[in-house]
Amino acid sequence: MPTLDLDQDEIVAVSRELIAETGLDGFSMRKLAAALGVNPMTIYLRFENKDALLDAVATASLADFQAPTSNGPWATQVVDLAVELRRHLVADRETLRLLGDGDRLTSGLLGAVDRGLALMGQIYDGPAETVKAFRVLFWHVVGSALVAGTVSTLPGTQGGLSEAFAAEGADYPGLGRYAEHFGPVDPEELFAYTTHLLVNRLEADAGSLPEEALS
Amino acid sequence: MPTLDLDQDEIVAVSRELIAETGLDGFSMRKLAAALGVNPMTIYLRFENKDALLDAVATASLADFQAPTSNGPWATQVVDLAVELRRHLVADRETLRLLGDGDRLTSGLLGAVDRGLALMGQIYDGPAETVKAFRVLFWHVVGSALVAGTVSTLPGTQGGLSEAFAAEGADYPGLGRYAEHFGPVDPEELFAYTTHLLVNRLEADAGSLPEEALS
DNA sequence: ACCTGAACACCGTTCAAGT
DNA sequence: ACCTGAACACCGTTCAAGT
Numbered sequence: 001m002p003t004l005d006l007d008q009d010e011i012v013a014v015s016r017e018l019i020a021e022t023g024l025d026g027f028s029m030r031k032l033a034a035a036l037g038v039n040p041m042t043i044y045l046r047f048e049n050k051d052a053l054l055d056a057v058a059t060a061s062l063a064d065f066q067a068p069t070s071n072g073p074w075a076t077q078v079v080d081l082a083v084e085l086r087r088h089l090v091a092d093r094e095t096l097r098l099l100g101d102g103d104r105l106t107s108g109l110l111g112a113v114d115r116g117l118a119l120m121g122q123i124y125d126g127p128a129e130t131v132k133a134f135r136v137l138f139w140h141v142v143g144s145a146l147v148a149g150t151v152s153t154l155p156g157t158q159g160g161l162s163e164a165f166a167a168e169g170a171d172y173p174g175l176g177r178y179a180e181h182f183g184p185v186d187p188e189e190l191f192a193y194t195t196h197l198l199v200n201r202l203e204a205d206a207g208s209l210p211e212e213a214l215s
Numbered sequence: 216m217p218t219l220d221l222d223q224d225e226i227v228a229v230s231r232e233l234i235a236e237t238g239l240d241g242f243s244m245r246k247l248a249a250a251l252g253v254n255p256m257t258i259y260l261r262f263e264n265k266d267a268l269l270d271a272v273a274t275a276s277l278a279d280f281q282a283p284t285s286n287g288p289w290a291t292q293v294v295d296l297a298v299e300l301r302r303h304l305v306a307d308r309e310t311l312r313l314l315g316d317g318d319r320l321t322s323g324l325l326g327a328v329d330r331g332l333a334l335m336g337q338i339y340d341g342p343a344e345t346v347k348a349f350r351v352l353f354w355h356v357v358g359s360a361l362v363a364g365t366v367s368t369l370p371g372t373q374g375g376l377s378e379a380f381a382a383e384g385a386d387y388p389g390l391g392r393y394a395e396h397f398g399p400v401d402p403e404e405l406f407a408y409t410t411h412l413l414v415n416r417l418e419a420d421a422g423s424l425p426e427e428a429l430s
Numbered sequence: 431a432c433c434t435g436a437a438c439a440c441c442g443t444t445c446a447a448g449t
Numbered sequence: 450a451c452c453t454g455a456a457c458a459c460c461g462t463t464c465a466a467g468t
Contacts, residue, residue, distance in 0.1 A: 028460065039434050041462085050461065102369040102400075107379050114387035121389065127396040134393075135400060136409045139369075143358025146365055151357070154317040164322050172329035174336065181342040185317075185350060194351045194413070197420075201412040244442065254453050256443085265442065434467075441460060448453075 008046050011036065012056050016095070019057065024094045029053075058098040062108030064088070067115040075199050078119050078137065082195050083188075085112050086141045086148075093149035105142065113138070123206040133202050140198060144191045154185040223261050226251065227271050231310070234272065239309045244268075273313035277323030279303070282330040290414050293334050293352065297410050298403075300327050301356045301363075308364035320357065328353070338421040348417050355413060359406045369400040 014035050019027050029050055033040035047053040065088045070080045089096050099105045106113055116134045124130040155161045165172075165179035229250050234242050244265055248255035262268040280303045285295045304311050314320045321328055331349045339345040370376050380387075380394035 029462085030460075041434060042432090044462075045433075097365070100365065100367050102366045103376050103379075105366060106370045107376065110380075110383055110387050110390065113380075114389040117393050118389040121392070127393050131393055131396045132408070135405055136412065139362055139405060140355070140358070140409060142366070143355070143362045146361035147354055147358045150312070150315065150361055151317045151320060152315050154354075155321045161318050161322065164318075165325075165328075168325055172325055174329040174333040175325065177336070178332050178342050178346055181346045190350055190354060193347070194355060197351065197413055197416040198409070201416045205412075243440085245440085256445095256453060257451090259443075260452075432468085434465105436463105436465090438463075439461095442458095444455105444457075446453105446455090449451085 008056065011043060011046055011053065012060050015053060015057050016060065019094050024097060054098050055104070058095045059104070059108050061092045061095040062099075062105070065109060065112060067111040069115070074119065074122060075196075075203060078116075078199050079192070079195055081112065081115055081119065082137055082141050082199075083192065085109070086145050086191060089142065089145035090148045093145075096145060096149050106138070120202075123203060129206075133206070136202065137195075137198060140195065144187075144194075148187055154187055154190075155182060223271065226258060226261055226268065227275050230268060230272050231275065234309050239312060269313050270319075273310045274319070274323050276307045276310040277314075277320070280324060280327060282326040284330070289334065289337060290411075290418060293331075293414050294407070294410055296327065296330055296334065297352055297356050297414075298407065300324070301360050301406060304357065304360035305363045308360075311360055311364050321353070335417075338418060344421075348421070351417065352410075352413060355410065359402075359409075363402050369402055369405075370397060 011032070015027070015032055018032060018035055022031075029043060030040050033043055036043070043053070047056070065085065068080050068084045070077050113134075116138060117130060120130045120133045120137075121127075124133055161182050162179045165175045165182060168175055226247070230242070230247055233247060233250055237246075244258060245255050248258055251258075258268070262271070280300065283295050283299045285292050328349075331353060332345060335345045335348045335352075336342075339348055376397050378394075380390040380397060383390055
């Protein structure tokens with residue numbers, strides 16, 4: 001591996017800057033080359049293609065995450081981890097869209113996975129149950145982050161939904177009754193609430209394993 | 216509005232076929248025009264641009280959903296609705312990626328929203344609590360669908376993750392302990408389990424409102 | 431050994447021109 | 450009134466050519 005003026009790390013760093021500025025849609029190999037002051041083809045000497053470069057960008061973004069190690073009650077520690085991980089993923093929403101592979105996602109977040117497993121291991125005895133509980137929370141966090149990254153506005157934020165619901169009241173009687181209560185949603189608050197529900201239920205389950213499955 | 220050989224509905228129908236075949240990335244206005252046997256520019260007489268067309272595609276896909284009206288225990292009806300809605304969204308994962316606006320998503324799924332609200336209204340007294348409980352479940356479903364659509368493989372499906380985790384055992388003691396239990400995940404099963412946790416917790420909450428918030 | 435320019439096969443979209 | 454061809458400003462990537 002020869003010493004190079006332009007190494008992979010610099011290409012990734014500049015790529016992340018550009019993506020943060022112009023979004024993933026406005027990002028191109030040619031613009032990246034221009035920002036690097038280099039011929040577009042030079043990048044292909046370091047990365048096989050655009051996909052491989054974006055892989056490296058996503059990996060670098062995930063590696064930035066530092067799992068919080070708060071003290072306090074167990075449930076608070078779990079919620080902290082969930083909230084912080086979601087915040088990190090949402091902050092880098094453009095690169096979150098690049099994660100097309102679950103293995104890459106979890107292996108890129110080893111610190112978070114380690115911390116999450118440790119917390120679940122505190123209340124679950126069996127390793128299978130521990131991993132399952134971890135997965136419930138982990139994918140809940142990722143799902144919520146994807147919602148935040150994909151769906152730019154949650155219903156009601158823009159206004160007008162109540163009116164639309166009320167107008168459909170004839171066909172959908174349930175809508176008319178609740179239309180006026182479809183006010184703005186705070187995505188963070190909704191996430192925190194759902195997380196609390198899950199954490200409380202996981203905590204309760206751990207105390208009384210095995211519980212009868214519902215279906 | 217004159218009678219036209221090529222109306223919006225046909226363009227949308229053919230677009231959906233092409234997207235189902237080649238994916239969203241392989242879809243272009245030029246290929247669509249070729250499939251329609253028409254000049255690319257003719258499409259622009261019906262739709263302002265590609266974005267407007269994709270909007271119509273997403274709306275049409277959502278409109279296809281028929282909310283199930285199963286009988287049986289309350290929790291089963293709720294889980295049915297959640298599972299069916301997720302299945303519909305995942306089946307059309309390419310168009311799910313088009314939903315960039317929460318209002319469009321919910322107003323495109325009025326039947327599901329109506330049914331969900333009706334179910335939650337059965338156990339919650341106040342409309343605010345009913346809407347909140349509905350939102351917890353609705354966005355949980357959308358989040359899970361986005362995970363399934365964005366993250367093509369959940370960890371372990373490909374194998375190799377256990378080894379990767381074990382290798383990092385030195386830095387992350389928790390990982391080493393659970394590495395061998397990171398087997399394949401069935402996304403549907405994980406979704407069903409998480410949904411059960413949420414539904415059970417919502418049901419319990421409804422019986423004892425208001426409950427003390429955790430934070 | 432390392433970098434590049436020209437070229438290929440695509441895009442979405444504009445706009446003047448055809449019938 | 451309705452449709453289209455040529456053109457513009459972009460893409461990712463290949464490959465022969467330069468130093």
